[in-house]
Amino acid sequence: MKTILYIIQKEFKQIFRNKGMLPIIFVMPIMQLIILSNAATFEVNHIKFGYIDQDHSSTSRALIETFNASSYFNVIRHYPSENLASSAILRGDIDVLLNIPLYFERDLQKDQYNTLGITINAIDGAAAGVENVYVTQLIQRFNTRLKVELTQTSDQFVQPEIIETIPLFWYNETLNYKTYMVPGILVLLVTMITLFLSGMNIVREKEIGTLEQINVTPIKKNQFIIGKLFPFWVIGMGLLTVGLVLARLIFNIPFLGSLPLLYLYTSIYILVVLGMGLFISNFTDTQQQAMFISWFFVVIFILMSGLFTPIDSMPKWAQHLTEFNPVKYFVEVIRMVMLKGSGFSDILPNLLKTTLYALIMNGLAVWSYKKTN
Amino acid sequence: MSNENVIQVERLTKTFGNFTAVNAISFEVKKGEIFGFLGANGAGKTTAMKMLIGISKPTSGEATIAGFDVYKHAEDIKKNIGYMSQKFALYDDLTVKENIAFFGGIYGLSRKIIKEKSKHLIEELGLVDVANKLVGALPLGWKQKLSFSVSLLHNPKIVFLDEPTGGVDPITRRQFWEMIYKAANQGTTVFVTTHYMDEAEYCDRVSIMVNGKIEALDTPKKLKAQFKVEHMNDVFLKLARHTE
Numbered sequence: 001m002k003t004i005l006y007i008i009q010k011e012f013k014q015i016f017r018n019k020g021m022l023p024i025i026f027v028m029p030i031m032q033l034i035i036l037s038n039a040a041t042f043e044v045n046h047i048k049f050g051y052i053d054q055d056h057s058s059t060s061r062a063l064i065e066t067f068n069a070s071s072y073f074n075v076i077r078h079y080p081s082e083n084l085a086s087s088a089i090l091r092g093d094i095d096v097l098l099n100i101p102l103y104f105e106r107d108l109q110k111d112q113y114n115t116l117g118i119t120i121n122a123i124d125g126a127a128a129g130v131e132n133v134y135v136t137q138l139i140q141r142f143n144t145r146l147k148v149e150l151t152q153t154s155d156q157f158v159q160p161e162i163i164e165t166i167p168l169f170w171y172n173e174t175l176n177y178k179t180y181m182v183p184g185i186l187v188l189l190v191t192m193i194t195l196f197l198s199g200m201n202i203v204r205e206k207e208i209g210t211l212e213q214i215n216v217t218p219i220k221k222n223q224f225i226i227g228k229l230f231p232f233w234v235i236g237m238g239l240l241t242v243g244l245v246l247a248r249l250i251f252n253i254p255f256l257g258s259l260p261l262l263y264l265y266t267s268i269y270i271l272v273v274l275g276m277g278l279f280i281s282n283f284t285d286t287q288q289q290a291m292f293i294s295w296f297f298v299v300i301f302i303l304m305s306g307l308f309t310p311i312d313s314m315p316k317w318a319q320h321l322t323e324f325n326p327v328k329y330f331v332e333v334i335r336m337v338m339l340k341g342s343g344f345s346d347i348l349p350n351l352l353k354t355t356l357y358a359l360i361m362n363g364l365a366v367w368s369y370k371k372t373n
Numbered sequence: 374m375s376n377e378n379v380i381q382v383e384r385l386t387k388t389f390g391n392f393t394a395v396n397a398i399s400f401e402v403k404k405g406e407i408f409g410f411l412g413a414n415g416a417g418k419t420t421a422m423k424m425l426i427g428i429s430k431p432t433s434g435e436a437t438i439a440g441f442d443v444y445k446h447a448e449d450i451k452k453n454i455g456y457m458s459q460k461f462a463l464y465d466d467l468t469v470k471e472n473i474a475f476f477g478g479i480y481g482l483s484r485k486i487i488k489e490k491s492k493h494l495i496e497e498l499g500l501v502d503v504a505n506k507l508v509g510a511l512p513l514g515w516k517q518k519l520s521f522s523v524s525l526l527h528n529p530k531i532v533f534l535d536e537p538t539g540g541v542d543p544i545t546r547r548q549f550w551e552m553i554y555k556a557a558n559q560g561t562t563v564f565v566t567t568h569y570m571d572e573a574e575y576c577d578r579v580s581i582m583v584n585g586k587i588e589a590l591d592t593p594k595k596l597k598a599q600f601k602v603e604h605m606n607d608v609f610l611k612l613a614r615h616t617e
């Protein structure tokens with residue numbers, strides 16, 4: 001026990017003495033949290049919208065006015081011909097093009113039916129889908145209004161049959177994207193920083209030769225490992241704390257669940273990451289190698305964590321793969337606890353899986369750490 | 374020097390794939406002896422030494438260090454030896470005092486003993502003024518002396534020194550060897566590798582390793598007589614050239 005304290009003391013001294021280290025540990029993640037949370041949004045806004053109005057009727061003008069009034073669309077301008085409009089899409093001036101055909105109003109009144117041409121730049125398929133929904137909604141609304149007008153002009157006062165749905169958005173009533181993203185990004189930061197720091201730390205001692213000196217001492221390997229990793233465990237918990245405070249102060253993210261519960265889960269989660277860092281450092285000889293391998297895993301973990309893209313929409317095989325992703329469990333837990341107020345029994349499955357993961361990962365790490373080659 | 378053998382090595386071998394780095398070397402070292410372990414670069418000195426200090430598993434052969442078997446009791450060996458590697462292996466970003474306290478702590482010395490030893494050691498090495506300075510800022514010679522002292526903190530039976538005076542000025546080398554003598558007089562066995570042949574003359578006995586084998590082993594005086602030369606340098610050259 002005393003030996004462990006000596007190592008912990010030494011590690012803290014080295015970390016806080018290193019002028020470059022503190023900014024990496026605290027300033028960088030804070031900046032990332034602030035920048036990423038504000039920037040990483042999938043809300044589709046300010047859609048660049050253009051139109052061709054061949055009809056020049058009051059109905060076509062009213063339709064365009066609908067788009068003008070919508071906050072989702074920035075009406076760029078109208079194009080006199082399809083050629084000009086398509087080259088505007090090519091240049092990236094507009095992403096959505098509405099084509100109102102000639103005799104739109106006349107045919108609509110005559111046949112009670114007509115078609116409109118919508119062209120959407122679908123390089124970003126997800127965005128195109130959302131844009132399509134917006135456009136359809138706007139046109140539908142316009143359509144019902146038109147129907148009412150048409151029926152009224154024929155002197156029969158008939159209410160059109162409309163089923164209106166009133167959605168209730170639970171847990172995030174205002175559909176604020178940041179409420180969803182900030183907790184997830186916090187997970188990302190805690191994971192990255194603790195993984196990189198722990199992975200590189202032991203390799204660094206390999207590089208400068210002090211690890212050999214340690215291996216010649218009678219120190220037990222679990223003493224050394226605990227002493228080495230504990231400071232980074234503390235840093236990870238500290239990062240979570242800083243992040244939660246910022247989430248509250250800057251982003252006003254609600255915290256419905258139990259704070260101790262989140263800390264309990266995080267304390268175990270960080271063990272998984274530290275075990276992984278140590279495992280990586282056991283199989284690498286330079287900080288560079290450790291960095292590359294850590295990055296490899298971090299990128300996979302993040303993209304397959306449900307942080308940016310929902311796991312439910314991944315192919316089946318990928319969904320099975322995410323079972324091995326610790327980041328996925330943490331993202332789920334932090335969103336559940338913070339935003340839904342989930343309790344102990346709700347997160348128990350994730351807690352158990354993470355604990356098992358921690359045991360396996362650290363078992364492997366201790367086993368693969370060899371004082372003798 | 375007593376007759377007790379603290380290092381006993383029998384046909385110790387280490388191979389890496391097809392390459393035999395250490396080829397069946399046998400020797401013994403007595404308690405309190407200064408044993409010079411010589412050889413050209415790549416002769417296998419460091420590999421042999423790593424097996425003796427328990428951080429590299431031998432491929433075959435036997436070795437007993439301070440009464441413990443290298444295969445079965447590597448961790449017991451580590452309690453009884455000190456080691457100073459080729460690379461400077463104290464922490465550059467810790468102060469002189471902190472380095473002493475850390476390594477003392479790792480070897481399980483009590484805080485009281487660490488404090489006493491630290492004070493004594495710092496005075497003896499003349500590091501009082503820089504005791505709270507980072508080790509990284511010290512000149513190489515001072516670092517090496519400090520490193521040697523740290524390896525002796527836990528009063529090991531044997532201390533292994535891997536080229537301890539490489540790149541150090543002649544005066545400091547002199548002082549370093551005085552420290553080695555002092556340790557040997559107090560009963561510590563010193564196992565030292567070096568490339569300086571004048572240092573070889575200071576050893577009680579010297580072994581010369583060539584291509585993984587020990588080609589000569591005796592007191593410097595007898596070796597010189599055996600090869601009919603004036604200096605250890607010529608003994609070394611004769612042996613090394615012999616192989617080419």
